[in-house]
Amino acid sequence: MTEAQLRDDLVRLAKSLFERGFSVGSAGNISVRVADGLLITPTNSCLGFLDADRISKLDRDGRHVAGDPPSKEVFLHRAFYETRPATGAVVHLHSTGATALSCLADVDADDCIPPLTPYVVMRVGTVKLLPYFRPGDASAGDLIRGLNGAHAAVLLANHGPVVAGADLRSTVQAAEELEETAKLLVLLQGQRVRLLSADQVQALRGAFGGPPTP
Ligand SMILES: O=C(CO)COP(=O)(O)O
């Protein structure tokens, strides 16, 4: 894909997320890898109303070279690109279900989106809960780097999910899948839930094109 096509795709997919309520106000940010660096949504921009020509561009060293000033969460994105070489796109949202789950006191930090349904296993894999940091605090990027590429997605406590994937479309879909499963988990709070068994999870790993490879 050319850079122009990637810019258009980013605008289109961000708008779709916004219109379906996965993002409100100026919450969330999306990046995509290009031949000579990274495109990322500008800071304080609304995902529903991006301008392809004003999307921020960073060079391979993370220097801002074009467009509006980049998202203040750029280090979350760069941490995934650096530790998971197959990463072609990263999506960060404040989507309701995932953010609600990130605020619950007794979530298993090592597996905060347990295998409730097949698609979250196939498209997202095991999600780690990271502690709360002020938005824009680079320490969250250090923690992602510390995972050494073992997870395609993390949940930032009291904040929201960050998902990495091979390309824009599959990463947006994985973020949607994570959100829907988080919503179900919140909906089922306090009820006895039957999770998929270890064998069932194993049979899904690598099935139908997923989960994302590091
Ligand atoms: O989600 C956000 C902060 O966590 C939005 O920040 P930016 O507007 O800087 O991308």
Ligand SMILES: [Zn+2]
């Ligand atoms: Zn955020």
